[in-house]
Amino acid sequence: MVFLQKKEEMVLFPKAKINLGLSITGKRPDGFHNIETIFYPINICDALEFVEADFADKSDLLTVTGIETGSSPEDNLVLKAVKLLRAKWSFPALKIHLHKAIPAGAGLGGGSSDASFMLKAVNRHYWLDISNEELRSMALSLGSDCPFFLDCEPSFARGRGELLKPLNLDLSKYYLVLLNPGIGVNTREAYQNCRPATPLFDLNNIEKVSIKEWKNILFNDFEAYVFGKYPLIGRLKEGLYQSGALFSLMSGSGSSVYGIFEQKPALPTNLRDYLIWEGPM
Numbered sequence: 001m002v003f004l005q006k007k008e009e010m011v012l013f014p015k016a017k018i019n020l021g022l023s024i025t026g027k028r029p030d031g032f033h034n035i036e037t038i039f040y041p042i043n044i045c046d047a048l049e050f051v052e053a054d055f056a057d058k059s060d061l062l063t064v065t066g067i068e069t070g071s072s073p074e075d076n077l078v079l080k081a082v083k084l085l086r087a088k089w090s091f092p093a094l095k096i097h098l099h100k101a102i103p104a105g106a107g108l109g110g111g112s113s114d115a116s117f118m119l120k121a122v123n124r125h126y127w128l129d130i131s132n133e134e135l136r137s138m139a140l141s142l143g144s145d146c147p148f149f150l151d152c153e154p155s156f157a158r159g160r161g162e163l164l165k166p167l168n169l170d171l172s173k174y175y176l177v178l179l180n181p182g183i184g185v186n187t188r189e190a191y192q193n194c195r196p197a198t199p200l201f202d203l204n205n206i207e208k209v210s211i212k213e214w215k216n217i218l219f220n221d222f223e224a225y226v227f228g229k230y231p232l233i234g235r236l237k238e239g240l241y242q243s244g245a246l247f248s249l250m251s252g253s254g255s256s257v258y259g260i261f262e263q264k265p266a267l268p269t270n271l272r273d274y275l276i277w278e279g280p281m
Contacts, residue, residue: 010125011047012121013117014113015043015045016042016108016110017042017108017113017145017251018176018178019038019220019251020040020214021038021206021219021220022222023035023197024194024197024222025196025199027196032144033160034160035161036156036158036199037158037161038154038156038157038169038203039148039154040169040171041152041153041154042178042258042277042281043176043280043281044102044276044277046066047098048096050095050096054095055095061095062076062078062096063096064098064100065099065100067100070104070105071104076098077112078096081116081138082094084138091126094122096118106254106255106256107250107251108256109149115139115142115146116149117149119138119139135150136162140160144161145157145161148162148164154168154169167206171260171281172280172281174246174260175278175281176280176281177259177275178257178258179256179257179274179275180274181236182255182274183230183233183254187253190225190226190254194221201218215248218247218249222254223250226253226254227250233250233257236274237250239268239271240258240259243261243267245261246262247259248260264278
């Protein structure tokens with residue numbers, strides 16, 4: 001396929017997500033687990049930009065700044081997304097800059113969001129005309145939650161997290177506080193220490209329930225194991241409730257914990273030390 005040359009810089013702002021409830025419902029034959037959760041996009045973002053490269057070897061180059069990711073640029077999902085596209089489509093070599101504001105391995109989907117935003121931006125920028133179905137398949141090959149970030153709208157998710165149903169869920173009147181203790185939770189280990197079960201509440205019905213009731217019906221199946229191994233994470237959640245949160249939960253397999261408030265709270269120092277983002281949802 002012949003690409004159309006476009007020289008201007010592309011700047012993207014991949015969003016993070018939180019999980020509103022997370023149930024592990026079964027082990028799959030392919031080694032993954034089936035889950036049920038609600039992915040909700042939040043306003044903490046990375047910054048991702050690319051321009052056509054002007055160096056001789058015509059290879060893609062990724063520079064990463066900001067928060068440490070713990071991996072080399074060659075292992076970053078952004079470059080893996082570009083390589084995946086190059087397997088079938090032709091477009092110029094790219095010079096890419098990723099500035100990380102979303103912590104890696106924090107249960108917020110930052111790396112997945114970066115990759116998915118890159119997929120759809122290159123597709124759009126060079127008119128590759130990749131179908132939505134194929135784009136979703138490519139995203140899933142990069143990570144279980146990558147398909148969500150293609151549309152990045154509140155969604156009920158099942159399967160590995162790729163079977164998505166958009167929800168009319170608007171939390172914009174609430175205030176979000178996001179804490180991260182800097183602990184790396186091993187996701188594989190977390191899954192191995194959780195027992196699959198049928199959810200007690202159907203997350204499809206979340207819009208019918210007041211947020212004030214979520215504490216009694218929304219759970220994260222990873223919390224029991226993670227809080228047992230890393231008690232600090234559990235204390236952060238309890239501290240958010242003590243500070244007036246309507247609802248608090250660990251996101252994904254951790255280690256980030258969020259609190260949803262009616263208005264901006266006065267956080268005590270022992271929580272503010274772990275604050276990575278706060279603002280309207």
